[in-house]
Amino acid sequence: MLSYTEENYLKALLMLSFQNEERPEAGTNEMAAYLGVKPATATDMLKKLKEKELVTYQKYGKILLTELGREKATAILRKHRLWETFLYEKLDFSWDEVHEVAEQLEHIQSEKLVNKLEEFLDFPEFDPHGDPIPKANGDIPAIDKVLLSEVTAGEVCKVVAVKDTSAVFLQYLEKLNITIGTKFKVLEVIDFDGSLSIQIEKEEPRSVSMKFAESLFVKR
Amino acid sequence: MLSYTEENYLKALLMLSFQNEERPEAGTNEMAAYLGVKPATATDMLKKLKEKELVTYQKYGKILLTELGREKATAILRKHRLWETFLYEKLDFSWDEVHEVAEQLEHIQSEKLVNKLEEFLDFPEFDPHGDPIPKANGDIPAIDKVLLSEVTAGEVCKVVAVKDTSAVFLQYLEKLNITIGTKFKVLEVIDFDGSLSIQIEKEEPRSVSMKFAESLFVKR
DNA sequence: TACACAAGTTAGACAAGTCTAACAAATATT
DNA sequence: AATATTTGTTAGACTTGTCTAACTTGTGTA
Ligand SMILES: [Mn+2]
Ligand SMILES: [Mn+2]
Ligand SMILES: [Mn+2]
Ligand SMILES: [Mn+2]
Numbered sequence: 001m002l003s004y005t006e007e008n009y010l011k012a013l014l015m016l017s018f019q020n021e022e023r024p025e026a027g028t029n030e031m032a033a034y035l036g037v038k039p040a041t042a043t044d045m046l047k048k049l050k051e052k053e054l055v056t057y058q059k060y061g062k063i064l065l066t067e068l069g070r071e072k073a074t075a076i077l078r079k080h081r082l083w084e085t086f087l088y089e090k091l092d093f094s095w096d097e098v099h100e101v102a103e104q105l106e107h108i109q110s111e112k113l114v115n116k117l118e119e120f121l122d123f124p125e126f127d128p129h130g131d132p133i134p135k136a137n138g139d140i141p142a143i144d145k146v147l148l149s150e151v152t153a154g155e156v157c158k159v160v161a162v163k164d165t166s167a168v169f170l171q172y173l174e175k176l177n178i179t180i181g182t183k184f185k186v187l188e189v190i191d192f193d194g195s196l197s198i199q200i201e202k203e204e205p206r207s208v209s210m211k212f213a214e215s216l217f218v219k220r
Numbered sequence: 221m222l223s224y225t226e227e228n229y230l231k232a233l234l235m236l237s238f239q240n241e242e243r244p245e246a247g248t249n250e251m252a253a254y255l256g257v258k259p260a261t262a263t264d265m266l267k268k269l270k271e272k273e274l275v276t277y278q279k280y281g282k283i284l285l286t287e288l289g290r291e292k293a294t295a296i297l298r299k300h301r302l303w304e305t306f307l308y309e310k311l312d313f314s315w316d317e318v319h320e321v322a323e324q325l326e327h328i329q330s331e332k333l334v335n336k337l338e339e340f341l342d343f344p345e346f347d348p349h350g351d352p353i354p355k356a357n358g359d360i361p362a363i364d365k366v367l368l369s370e371v372t373a374g375e376v377c378k379v380v381a382v383k384d385t386s387a388v389f390l391q392y393l394e395k396l397n398i399t400i401g402t403k404f405k406v407l408e409v410i411d412f413d414g415s416l417s418i419q420i421e422k423e424e425p426r427s428v429s430m431k432f433a434e435s436l437f438v439k440r
Numbered sequence: 441t442a443c444a445c446a447a448g449t450t451a452g453a454c455a456a457g458t459c460t461a462a463c464a465a466a467t468a469t470t
Numbered sequence: 471a472a473t474a475t476t477t478g479t480t481a482g483a484c485t486t487g488t489c490t491a492a493c494t495t496g497t498g499t500a
């Protein structure tokens with residue numbers, strides 16, 4: 001059985017491994033920063049996780065989830081995203097509110113609960129942010145997505161997920177009338193600062209920053 | 221902000237206060253037994269709760285929730301019973317399974333969540349065990365109930381709640397086809413051992429023990 | 441290659457929650 | 471009233487998760 005805290009560390013490592021798929025190892029400082037703790041604290045926990053064979057790592061080396069660790073972490077992520085979906089779909093939470101509460105709910109221990117919840121939600125594939133919900137067996141649905149910053153002028157695309165799930169970004173998207181499923185055309189890309197001009201349906205064209213474009217996943 | 225553990229102590233004190241309404245104070249050992257910890261542990265926690273003005277008590281004396289303590293405890297109980305209702309109504313949990321999971325869910329911190337959940341469940345008044353669900357303002361719906369052991373021969377009554385919520389008792393009730401709302405007639409009360417003979421609708425009469433009769437609440 | 445700086449670890453401390461063993465107070469029994 | 475029993479507290483220890491401050495290792499740059 002894993003503690004609340006151990007679970008958070010495992011999920012953090014999984015999330016970090018998604019950040020650059022071809023090099024899924026994390027560093028101590030990186031992990032500590034993600035969790036909002038000091039590096040010394042992360043080092044201590046790492047020893048415990050290694051002891052439990054949930055990660056492989058050696059002093060001053062990189063951290064990698066073991067198969068077992070990845071399974072546990074995936075199960076927590078599954079719960080997180082199912083709860084987010086529940087809050088959004090059934091309890092009318094907005095997509096910038098769901099994360100914080102799911103952060104707590106993901107630690108509830110009950111196999112039956114998570115599976116019944118999934119059934120109750122009609123086996124959703126994606127959470128309110130467009131992120132794939134792992135299946136009970138650990139499989140993660142694939143999505144065909146690319147960062148908006150990689151799209152060139154003239155292309156039409158559809159929003160499929162957000163990379164940044166911070167409340168401030170999500171609220172900005174709401175203000176722009178952009179949500180999962182929104183379609184728009186990229187009119188122009190400004191080389192100078194990476195900003196781009198987009199046009200949603202029949203609306204007025206508007207300009208968004210490079211930071212914006214690097215925070216949104218779309219499908220061409 | 222209260223810790224998970226502090227919340228459990230407060231709820232325990234509230235539950236104990238319900239056990240004999242006219243004398244709502246609890247003792248250290250009683251409380252420790254209820255929570256499954258040692259008396260020494262309970263004493264330590266008591267000092268902390270007193271420090272936070274959630275209980276009144278002095279060395280070797282009885283423990284009583286303060287107004288503030290009662291409010292906090294009631295809020296936790298409210299969450300517990302709403303979650304039980306959710307699990308039972310929406311996720312097809314049986315009434316002997318809900319308690320354990322609700323024990324975890326009751327600690328989720330989100331005002332919005334509990335209120336939205338209540339709305340989603342259509343403002344239920346009672347949980348799957350027939351216990352009243354406190355309102356957001358702290359009010360607790362009243363129920364007209366009496367222990368089955370206080371019913372005399374010849375009376376007809378309806379099950380309104382269970383006093384004992386252990387899985388073993390609840391499963392026994394299921395086996396007997398008794399649930400909240402079941403009506404039956406008390407045919408005979410045996411003075412010798414307090415057992416009684418009851419008849420549900422058109423079923424065969426059956427005998428139940430005094431322990432059984434002291435675990436079930438009915439309405440005459 | 442040397443050195444500076446970034447990355448990571450260790451030592452020692454602390455708070456929360458728990459325990460055991462020993463003790464003290466209150467209550468019940470004779 | 472004296473004593474026995476129950477009830478509750480204290481002291482000291484342990485675990486988990488966290489920190490700060492000091493130290494060590496690894497790496498990139500000159
Ligand atoms: Mn979490
Ligand atoms: Mn999400
Ligand atoms: Mn609890
Ligand atoms: Mn209940």
